[in-house]
Amino acid sequence: QSNDRRKSKKERAKKVEKTTENFESPPSDVHEIGGKATTSLSGQIHRSNASQPQTKHSTHLAKRSNAHQRNETQVPPHLSKKRDALLSTRKALPIWPHAEYIRAALRKNNVLVLTGETGSGKSTQVPQFLMSEPWCTKTIAITQPRRVAAISLARRVADEMGSLLGNQSPSAKVGYSVRFDNAAGPNTKVKFLTEGMLLQEMLRDPNMSQYSAIIVDEVHERSVNVDLLLGFLRNLVAETDQGTKRRNPLKVVVMSATVDVEGLVAFFDEGLAPLEVKTSDSKDQHNSCSSDSGSGNSSQKIPDIQSAVAKDNDQNARGTNQEQIRTPRISTCHVEGRQYLVKTVYLSEPTQDWVEAALKLIFQIHYKESLPGDILVFLTGQDTIEGLEKLVNDYAEGMDKEVPKLLPLPLFAALPQHAQQQIFQPTPYRTRKVILATNIAETSVTVPGVRFVIDCGKSKIKQFRNRLGLESLLVKPVSKSAAIQRRGRAGREAPGLCYRLYTEEGYKELEERTIPEILRCDLSQAILTMKARGVDDVLNFPFLDRPPREALEKALLQLLQLNALTDVGAISDTGLKIAKLPLTPTLGRVLVEAAERDCLLDVIDIISALSVENIFLNLVTEERKEAAEVARRELYRREGDHMTFLVTVQMYTEEHSDRKSWCEKHFVSHRAMQNVMNVRKQLHQQCTSLKLLSPHASTTSSSSAPSDSKTQAILASLLRGFISNTARLMPDGSYKTLMGNQLVAIHPSSVLFGRKTEAIVFSEFVFTGKAWARGVSAVQLDWVSEVVDAIM
Numbered sequence: 001q002s003n004d005r006r007k008s009k010k011e012r013a014k015k016v017e018k019t020t021e022n023f024e025s026p027p028s029d030v031h032e033i034g035g036k037a038t039t040s041l042s043g044q045i046h047r048s049n050a051s052q053p054q055t056k057h058s059t060h061l062a063k064r065s066n067a068h069q070r071n072e073t074q075v076p077p078h079l080s081k082k083r084d085a086l087l088s089t090r091k092a093l094p095i096w097p098h099a100e101y102i103r104a105a106l107r108k109n110n111v112l113v114l115t116g117e118t119g120s121g122k123s124t125q126v127p128q129f130l131m132s133e134p135w136c137t138k139t140i141a142i143t144q145p146r147r148v149a150a151i152s153l154a155r156r157v158a159d160e161m162g163s164l165l166g167n168q169s170p171s172a173k174v175g176y177s178v179r180f181d182n183a184a185g186p187n188t189k190v191k192f193l194t195e196g197m198l199l200q201e202m203l204r205d206p207n208m209s210q211y212s213a214i215i216v217d218e219v220h221e222r223s224v225n226v227d228l229l230l231g232f233l234r235n236l237v238a239e240t241d242q243g244t245k246r247r248n249p250l251k252v253v254v255m256s257a258t259v260d261v262e263g264l265v266a267f268f269d270e271g272l273a274p275l276e277v278k279t280s281d282s283k284d285q286h287n288s289c290s291s292d293s294g295s296g297n298s299s300q301k302i303p304d305i306q307s308a309v310a311k312d313n314d315q316n317a318r319g320t321n322q323e324q325i326r327t328p329r330i331s332t333c334h335v336e337g338r339q340y341l342v343k344t345v346y347l348s349e350p351t352q353d354w355v356e357a358a359l360k361l362i363f364q365i366h367y368k369e370s371l372p373g374d375i376l377v378f379l380t381g382q383d384t385i386e387g388l389e390k391l392v393n394d395y396a397e398g399m400d401k402e403v404p405k406l407l408p409l410p411l412f413a414a415l416p417q418h419a420q421q422q423i424f425q426p427t428p429y430r431t432r433k434v435i436l437a438t439n440i441a442e443t444s445v446t447v448p449g450v451r452f453v454i455d456c457g458k459s460k461i462k463q464f465r466n467r468l469g470l471e472s473l474l475v476k477p478v479s480k481s482a483a484i485q486r487r488g489r490a491g492r493e494a495p496g497l498c499y500r501l502y503t504e505e506g507y508k509e510l511e512e513r514t515i516p517e518i519l520r521c522d523l524s525q526a527i528l529t530m531k532a533r534g535v536d537d538v539l540n541f542p543f544l545d546r547p548p549r550e551a552l553e554k555a556l557l558q559l560l561q562l563n564a565l566t567d568v569g570a571i572s573d574t575g576l577k578i579a580k581l582p583l584t585p586t587l588g589r590v591l592v593e594a595a596e597r598d599c600l601l602d603v604i605d606i607i608s609a610l611s612v613e614n615i616f617l618n619l620v621t622e623e624r625k626e627a628a629e630v631a632r633r634e635l636y637r638r639e640g641d642h643m644t645f646l647v648t649v650q651m652y653t654e655e656h657s658d659r660k661s662w663c664e665k666h667f668v669s670h671r672a673m674q675n676v677m678n679v680r681k682q683l684h685q686q687c688t689s690l691k692l693l694s695p696h697a698s699t700t701s702s703s704s705a706p707s708d709s710k711t712q713a714i715l716a717s718l719l720r721g722f723i724s725n726t727a728r729l730m731p732d733g734s735y736k737t738l739m740g741n742q743l744v745a746i747h748p749s750s751v752l753f754g755r756k757t758e759a760i761v762f763s764e765f766v767f768t769g770k771a772w773a774r775g776v777s778a779v780q781l782d783w784v785s786e787v788v789d790a791i792m
């Protein structure tokens with residue numbers, strides 16, 4: 001009997017080995033210095049440091065193997081089939097041969113700076129390389145600047161691992177967490193999150209105790225959130241290095257397509273305790289575990305800045321008896337990407353109408369280029385994308401039947417998930433995809449099959465104007481490095497073509513790099529996050545690039561105005577609530593005020609509508625514009641855009657039979673409304689957990705037209721948050737902001753366009769040649785004074 005049991009155990013092991021041999025990613029031809037190798041059931045080579053207690057390690061391995069075995073036998077066949085099919089693609093990725101180097105680097109040091117071209121496999125492979133490491137007993141977090149990237153990466157890694165996603169099964173090993181959508185389960189081992197979500201988690205758990213490693217991806221994008229994360233992580237790594245805070249060290253991997261490696265290494269290194277100085281007696285010891293470049297695959301050339309520093313110091317010290325020896329504490333690794341030649345074509349004359357220019361080029365490529373391959377067009381935002389999508393569809397309708405089809409697919413941050421996922425689907429037969437994207441597709445999302453890139457040379461960026469105290473979205477020329485990244489998207493799989501909708505001279509005039517967001521943005525949210533996390537002295541926070549003092553002070557002042565900080569600069573109760581909401585401090589304050597004024601549900605509807613770029617369709621022809629004016633009459637409110645948004649959301653919610661047709665009838669974007677509904681649902685949940693909303697409250701705001709007092713309460717709540725965005729009517733008919741005296745005009749998209757009212761409050765400031773107020777409501781000056789008096 002025991003023989004039988006042994007035999008069946010052996011068979012089971014063999015079976016598992018067979019299913020798992022392709023599962024994890026350990027190149028078996030690697031060798032390691034100073035580590036002891038053991039082989040687990042799955043054929044995975046685990047190495048332990050000589051210093052690690054062997055017994056504990058073996059037990060740990062045995063446990064992991066068992067767990068692994070249990071999970072493996074549960075992988076449904078369709079998932080394991082997908083996983084196995086993807087393995088050869090994974091193995092061909094440029095990062096694959098670096099797996100062991102990366103593992104060894106993190107066994108030795110707590111921080112790794114990893115650079116590599118977009119598409120080399122950093123985001124998908126690194127977490128999988130690390131998840132079976134002995135130190136990796138908890139979850140690995142990977143941050144992304146955008147929701148779409150976090151979600152699509154999670155899906156891809158789940159496929160590669162033969163796992164479901166966290167919200168589909170409790171045993172799922174891969175999950176994601178983005179604003180308004182959480183798909184991480186209890187057994188999630190690899191979790192993709194937006195930077196904002198990880199910052200939120202840090203508020204609840206400052207030591208990040210649920211994670212073994214945090215991978216900060218796309219650092220070159222230099223969003224405010226990434227800079228904050230790096231500052232917090234630097235402190236956390238330093239604290240663990242000194243034996244405080246966490247029991248086990250947190251491993252940090254900083255990854256990017258292009259980055260100032262030296263700057264990042266120095267940044268993390270400065271945070272650590274002063275370097276040890278050793279005498280020459282200890283030289284042997286230093287050599288045995290010194291340069292990281294020696295410990296990985298010997299054929300790789302891996303720059304190690306700290307080793308270089310160490311060598312220099314060695315040489316300077318020669319001739320004296322004392323040698324200052326530095327053991328590198330931050331590892332670095334560079335992965336060479338694969339890039340095919342991309343021919344660049346410029347315009348001979350500059351153009352202002354690049355939507356028109358892009359349209360012509362799309363059809364020119366489609367008709368004249370014999371090469372197969374999809375087209376990726378870089379545009380500035382949802383409005384230009386939807387405008388061009390409509391034009392391409394209209395013109396494509398007139399194409400001959402023999403000509404292959406054109407399939408325009410939009411890609412922007414606010415696009416609902418299922419629509420975003422379409423770009424990853426294989427191109428249908430006899431069809432050319434035209435992906436119309438924002439800078440999201442620059443490095444963050446890899447779109448397969450692209451051979452032609454059309455670059456409008458512009459992008460929308462946030463810019464804070466300190467003097468005015470207003471943040472606006474500006475359409476600005478991209479930097480050279482962004483233009484190079486965009487061009488590179490055409491050469492991922494074969495030689496390609498990049499059409500730049502500007503002249504060669506224009507290219508030469510571009511800035512070399514994009515200015516980090518922290519140097520040009522409203523910092524109030526960043527500072528509130530720091531305060532909520534216990535950073536009292538924000539002026540001395542470790543910033544990778546220190547924002548100007550004026551900007552920091554302005555943000556502190558704004559938080560004081562919002563009552564988020566107390567007079568002595570500590571975070572207030574209101575501030576704590578706002579910090580826990582996934583909204584800007586301004587919108588957070590509006591919500592808190594609305595709860596006090598008993599109009600929270602209505603304000604949630606309005607904020608949900610504000611969270612998408614535009615709930616109304618962007619119309620191109622005069623004919624359609626006129627038709628829309630008539631159709632939307634029942635939605636428009638004389639009080640302005642915010643009440644119009646409220647009515648639109650309410651009517652859409654009440655439409656139970658056919659929401660799509662309702663949208664078409666009213667020229668409302670169904671796509672945007674689906675997003676609005678998702679945000680609305682999440683805000684209800686969050687307000688309930690913050691006790692702003694009773695758990696038993698109905699989640700539908702009253703559908704009957706709001707009373708005057710209700711309308712006033714709603715507008716007063718908006719005023720409380722947006723007090724800096726108020727303007728009064730001047731005798732000449734123009735509007736000037738109350739704070740800053742800036743001239744603003746009501747945007748043509750507003751229902752109040754062309755109307756005169758004594759004062760306005762607006763939720764967005766747009767600067768396109770002229771200063772525009774978008775999302776505008778009419779208010780009374782008395783109400784404004786009331787709010788100002790309450791603040792003073």
Ligand code: CDP
Binds near residue numbers: 119153443446
């Ligand atoms: O992070 P990095 O840009 O270096 O590469 P990655 O995102 O790990 O992507 C590696 C490869 O995985 C890409 O070239 C795509 O072929 C594939 N991938 C995919 O098919 N779908 C995704 N959502 C992400 C990646």
